[in-house]
Amino acid sequence: MNASVFELALPQPFDFQQCLDYMTRSPLESLYRMDYSGVNRLLRVGSADRLVRVTCLEGRGVMQVQMLDGASLSLEDREQLTRYIKDWFDLDRDLKPFIKLLQGDPLLAPLAERFAGLRLVGIPDLFEALCWAIVGQQVNLAFAYKLKHRLAERYGIAADWEGATYRLFPLPERFAGESVESLCSLQLTKNKAMAILDVASRMAGGELSRDKLLKLNDSESVDQELTKIRGIGPWTAQYVRMRCLGDQTALPVGDVGLQNAVKKLLGLSLKPTPLELSALFDQWPGWESYIAFYLWRTLEV
DNA sequence: CACCAGGACGGGA
DNA sequence: TCCCGTCATGGT
Incomplete structure (x- = not known):
């Protein structure tokens, strides 16, 4: 066992590909780089900048975190990095009740089909x-x-690896x-x-x-x-x-993207007002941020 | 050239 | 408090 690699247990449901799809939505993204099986990014761990690769072995139900420089991590650094990765992919959230909510609601059921296992991709910093x-x-x-x-x-600070530039x-x-x-x-x-x-x-x-x-x-x-x-x-x-803060009840009612997504979802001729959005979401207390995140996805897929 | 985009602010009713 | 004009800048 190499101390430059560690694993995290995956919660269920979890679909890594859905998360990667979200992160791949813009070719202009400059803070991380995806490939067929995972994502690389430069992160500050302790006082060092480390190039980190995240992949998933979904058959074994684990996420693998690898230091591309091959150097090992101190226990403290590993804890810090673990915290970051968990927040990044929202691994500590129990989504089972959310999936139930989606499936039990005729309006939201299509979201469960299309994005099941998608985690709200965080920006922990x-x-x-x-x-x-x-x-x-x-x-x-x-x-x-x-x-x-x-x-x-x-x-930002930059580091090159295998011909690509990564930026913190x-x-x-x-x-x-x-x-x-x-x-x-x-x-x-x-x-x-x-x-x-x-x-x-x-x-x-x-x-x-x-x-x-x-x-x-x-x-x-x-x-x-x-x-x-x-x-x-x-x-x-x-x-x-x-x-960033993992608040499940957060709902950006002034968000024009969310307004357009709801307009599309309900077949409206006009974008809903913030007040109307707020009233609509009253029926899904506790999962506002996840529903909003999934609705954003409907604009891009 | 108009209108839009994952808004914020300040003045006036 | 709510509403509305204004600011500001690239994309389509």
Whole structure:
């Protein structure tokens, strides 16, 4: 047994291919790279940047995590990486009740058929999640991916492996002393540039962190903590609760993609309003984020 | 050239 | 509190 590889038990249901399909949706994704059997990405583990490969042996019911540099992991590093991988693929969630909910609802049953085993792919790093949400405000996804790539390319750490370049999303500290103008040169709007610098500064100073947000007892407090930052509105806060904090009840009602998905689902002639979305989801309490995530998939498959 | 895109903000009723 | 105009930038 090589100490550079470890395994995690897979929950049921779990469909790795569904997760990979989601992650492959944009050819512009720059933070990880997929192939036929898994995904590689550069991650900071402890104080080192490690190239990590994730695959699944679904017959044995395990996920395999491999360090591509072949070097072993300390126990502490392995625990940290395990935490990250579990959050990335939402391995600790029991989806059985969710599948039951889908199957028992005529409106949602098709989702169970099409996406069974798909996990809500997370963005465990708060800074990355916030930046991704900020660059994604009110622009199409293709452009959002370009902006993220430019951020990673200019400010992130890179490592080459087998002819491909892998990038670590920049750390908040990297933006200390950066100007709004330098971010705007990447074609971020002024407001987005200022928001990212503000978030970076708060996180680097320890005032804002994922752990602190997780310790708040209700979603309203989280939204309040986040939306007090200029440039972070309700959509961004809800999005971060959904993709980063693992809040099953998060529902980005202002999301135009979700609105379009529901419009399609119900055969409406107009996009539903946030209020209408909220009322619709009242019948599925506790699984808002998963239903929203699955509905997003219906726009791309 | 119009309209859209996985919004945010501020002023006015 | 809710509504609405405005900002801002690339894609289609």
